[in-house]
Amino acid sequence: xxxxxxxxxxxxxxxxxxVKIECRSLDFQATTMFWYRQFPKQSLMLMATSNEGSKATxxxxxxxxxxxxxxxxxxxxxxxxxxxxxxxxxxxxxxAEQSSYEQYFGPGTRLTVT
Amino acid sequence: RKEVExxxxxxxxxxxxxxxxxxxxxxxxxxxxxxxxxxCRKEPKLLMSVYSSGNEDGRFTAQLNRASxxxxxxxxxxxLSDSATYLCVVISPYNNAGNMLTFGGGTRLMVKP
Numbered sequence: 001x002x003x004x005x006x007x008x009x010x011x012x013x014x015x016x017x018x019v020k021i022e023c024r025s026l027d028f029q030a031t032t033m034f035w036y037r038q039f040p041k042q043s044l045m046l047m048a049t050s051n052e053g054s055k056a057t058x059x060x061x062x063x064x065x066x067x068x069x070x071x072x073x074x075x076x077x078x079x080x081x082x083x084x085x086x087x088x089x090x091x092x093x094x095x096a097e098q099s100s101y102e103q104y105f106g107p108g109t110r111l112t113v114t
Numbered sequence: 115r116k117e118v119e120x121x122x123x124x125x126x127x128x129x130x131x132x133x134x135x136x137x138x139x140x141x142x143x144x145x146x147x148x149x150x151x152x153x154c155r156k157e158p159k160l161l162m163s164v165y166s167s168g169n170e171d172g173r174f175t176a177q178l179n180r181a182s183x184x185x186x187x188x189x190x191x192x193x194l195s196d197s198a199t200y201l202c203v204v205i206s207p208y209n210n211a212g213n214m215l216t217f218g219g220g221t222r223l224m225v226k227p
Contacts, residue, residue, distance in 0.1 A: 043201065043219045093157050101146045101205045105157035
């Protein structure tokens with residue numbers, strides 16, 4: 001149990017375009033999902049907390065107009081990187097909270113902006 | 115000072131060795147603790163929760179020391195497959211509005227034949 005999927009797993013896009021990443025909890029309902037970014041050889045950096053049916057809570061320094069988060073249902077949250085630039089290239093990972101604060105992570109999406 | 119700190123390593127150990135990692139946290143109100151394992155270019159995976167009384171899962175033992183504000187992970191009889199980055203995660207109250215999850219920077223373990 002506690003499976004989280006992400007789609008796509010890998011995307012290359014041109015500078016200026018937008019990319020949508022989906023995060024789904026497959027076998028449980030997740031009121032709260034989290035979005036992280038990880039640069040090479042660095043730890044996870046929390047970008048935002050996504051709550052079903054309400055606005056996401058963004059961490060300091062994360063532009064909410066650039067990283068649009070929509071948590072439309074208890075099993076789906078999406079992150080849209082708008083007007084992507086090469087510095088947005090990173091590994092984006094979502095997680096879903098099942099119970100007792102246990103986080104289950106999606107397999108990640110590797111974004112490369114050219 | 116970082117809220118959650120880990121020695122980044124790498125810890126290079128031979129197969130069969132016992133290795134221990136510590137993770138210190140600064141918020142005394144922290145309430146839940148976890149160890150995650152992350153393989154290179156993969157997502158973190160929950161290894162084990164850390165309970166106040168300490169807990170063991172096979173070769174892995176996790177302990178919590180609230181007085182000194184650290185958690186530990188002990189791996190016995192290291193296997194080559196244990197090579198990974200181990201992340202500690204601390205859950206703390208946040209502005210009376212919920213809880214905050216903070217990752218440590220991770221400790222890299224390399225088990226050699």
